[in-house]
Amino acid sequence: xxxxxxxxxxxxxxxxxxxxxxxxxxxxxxxxxxxxxxxxxxxxxxxxxxxxxxxxxxxxxxxxxxxxxxxxxxxxxxxxxxxxxxxxxxxxxxxxxxxxxxxxxxxxxxxxxxxxx
Amino acid sequence: xxxxxxxxxxxxxxxxxxxxxxxxxxxxxxxxxxxxxxxxxxxxxxxxxxxxxxxxxxxxxxxxxxxxxxxxxxxxxxxxxxxxxxxxxxxxxxxxxxxxxxxxxxxxxxx
Numbered sequence: 177x178x179x180x181x182x183x184x185x186x187x188x189x190x191x192x193x194x195x196x197x198x199x200x201x202x203x204x205x206x207x208x209x210x211x212x213x214x215x216x217x218x219x220x221x222x223x224x225x226x227x228x229x230x231x232x233x234x235x236x237x238x239x240x241x242x243x244x245x246x247x248x249x250x251x252x253x254x255x256x257x258x259x260x261x262x263x264x265x266x267x268x269x270x271x272x273x274x275x276x277x278x279x280x281x282x283x284x285x286x287x288x289x290x291x292x293x
Numbered sequence: 294x295x296x297x298x299x300x301x302x303x304x305x306x307x308x309x310x311x312x313x314x315x316x317x318x319x320x321x322x323x324x325x326x327x328x329x330x331x332x333x334x335x336x337x338x339x340x341x342x343x344x345x346x347x348x349x350x351x352x353x354x355x356x357x358x359x360x361x362x363x364x365x366x367x368x369x370x371x372x373x374x375x376x377x378x379x380x381x382x383x384x385x386x387x388x389x390x391x392x393x394x395x396x397x398x399x400x401x402x403x404x
Contacts, residue, residue, distance in 0.1 A: 218382055218394035266336055282327060282392055284337040
């Protein structure tokens, strides 16, 4: 099973709403990632969790709050977002953590399309 | 700082042609390089992973080569089909760093 599952596939929210994006993998991977992708651009790294600990935060605004409840789950909590935060949010996982010499293949989910009104 | 470029930015070919997509990176001390395919509005699908000790990888009609010394990788697609139409991205990772993505090549294969 080489699958990363993301829910919901689509999300529309107002600027005062609180919502969450969810990601799950059952490949035993110990690194999980959140990426943001705007139209016709490559993915931009937001956060990395390695062994359930936040290892990288790419200067992401605090209105995005990641959480890793266990090694298989990754959440992204959203609050007070702006219309410019509308994008495709991608979750990914890999076998080892960021900075480890054994970093291997990166697997992506299908993404959550977020629209902020 | 690692930078990745991809040429061409867009490519349109008739069905059946063999084609080559190019990926260049500035820091040759990479750990591995990965090619992805992305359909519009979808996630990234891994196509091929080449580790730094390898020169090429093959999967079906796809062949990816890696020349670390020159900072280049090519993705060769044989006998292209309309279903190959997508954006192709390459990504490299250096020791102790995270993946850096190229901007992608948008491929259209015309029936």
